[in-house]
Amino acid sequence: MTELSSNGVVAYDVEGGIAWVRFNRPDKRNAMSPTLNRDMMEVLDLLEFRDDVGVLVLSGEGAAFTAGMDLKEYFRETEADGLKGTRKAQRESYGWWRRLRWYQKPTIAMVNGWCFGGGYGPLFACDLAFAAEEAKFGLSEINWGILPGGGATKVATELLPFRKAMYHAMMGENIDGKTAAEWGLVNEALPLATLKDRVTEVAKVLLAKNPVALKATKDAVRRVGVLSYDDAEDYLIRAQEAANSYDNEGRKEGIRQFIDEKSYKPGLGAYDK
Numbered sequence: 001m002t003e004l005s006s007n008g009v010v011a012y013d014v015e016g017g018i019a020w021v022r023f024n025r026p027d028k029r030n031a032m033s034p035t036l037n038r039d040m041m042e043v044l045d046l047l048e049f050r051d052d053v054g055v056l057v058l059s060g061e062g063a064a065f066t067a068g069m070d071l072k073e074y075f076r077e078t079e080a081d082g083l084k085g086t087r088k089a090q091r092e093s094y095g096w097w098r099r100l101r102w103y104q105k106p107t108i109a110m111v112n113g114w115c116f117g118g119g120y121g122p123l124f125a126c127d128l129a130f131a132a133e134e135a136k137f138g139l140s141e142i143n144w145g146i147l148p149g150g151g152a153t154k155v156a157t158e159l160l161p162f163r164k165a166m167y168h169a170m171m172g173e174n175i176d177g178k179t180a181a182e183w184g185l186v187n188e189a190l191p192l193a194t195l196k197d198r199v200t201e202v203a204k205v206l207l208a209k210n211p212v213a214l215k216a217t218k219d220a221v222r223r224v225g226v227l228s229y230d231d232a233e234d235y236l237i238r239a240q241e242a243a244n245s246y247d248n249e250g251r252k253e254g255i256r257q258f259i260d261e262k263s264y265k266p267g268l269g270a271y272d273k
């Protein structure tokens with residue numbers, strides 16, 4: 001059954017371990033308003049640790065994935081409130097994208113249609129991305145007179161080779177899903193009619209994996225890119241060891257003996273193993 005966020009601008013269904021989360025302002029091509037950004041954080045919060053959610057898929061209702069930031073509500077109206085308004089709106093949008101980048105569960109962007117500018121934030125935040133061949137991607141900021149901010153330039157340089165990133169950012173031309181897959185913005189492009197089936201197939205593969213290992217793996221892939229080889233090697237050893245001891249009960253026992261049993265004081269010595 002479809003559920004709605006507080007203001008109705010995010011819709012979601014949970015079915016067979018998959019949370020299907022959708023931008024839900026189809027009449028505004030799913031442009032990200034401050035209200036939508038707040039509602040999305042609410043929904044991510046709600047779903048993240050639910051036992052019946054193993055994978056989260058993000059897509060949009062109607063013809064768009066998202067037409068980027070809402071030029072009226074996100075830019076014009078928040079600017080009217082001065083720097084305070086702008087910074088608040090930025091915190092709210094960047095906040096849920098960051099939350100999604102480090103989400104507990106594996107995430108998939110299912111790009112069903114238009115994907116512009118600020119939409120590259122959630123696109124990159126998702127671990128995997130599948131697009132409709134019919135979808136259109138664009139860094140359209142240059143077309144209305146700003147630079148691709150909100151991380152969009154960073155996403156372009158993370159995912160595209162230098163020349164393609166520069167062309168994409170400077171020219172304001174759109175590319176279709178097929179080109180987006182060739183360029184590396186998404187994993188694959190498929191006809192819109194088969195997109196959901198393919199994403200379901202991928203989600204089911206992920207659902208069958210060890211969830212602790214998946215979280216450790218997705219974080220590792222994001223982390224090691226900026227590390228030297230030796231630092232990455234060290235990080236991966238620590239991350240593996242942390243994952244191995246994920247169910248370590250010792251810490252809880254230490255708290256129990258201090259708080260409940262009152263059998264020792266951590267400030268004065270160690271708990272009884």
Ligand code: ACO
Pocket residue numbers: 027028029031032063067068069070071072073114116117118119140141149150
């Ligand atoms: N911000 C605010 N409103 C928007 C946005 C947006 N980003 N995108 C669409 N809308 C609104 C339109 O104003 C229109 O509202 P109205 O019905 O009240 O007049 C409604 O959504 C439908 O949009 P149309 O333009 O009529 O839809 P169409 O299907 O013809 O075109 C398209 C779709 C190409 C996506 C077009 O809406 C568009 O160019 N949107 C802006 C895309 C963009 O450049 N976004 C900003 C990226 S930069 C950034 O995010 C920082």
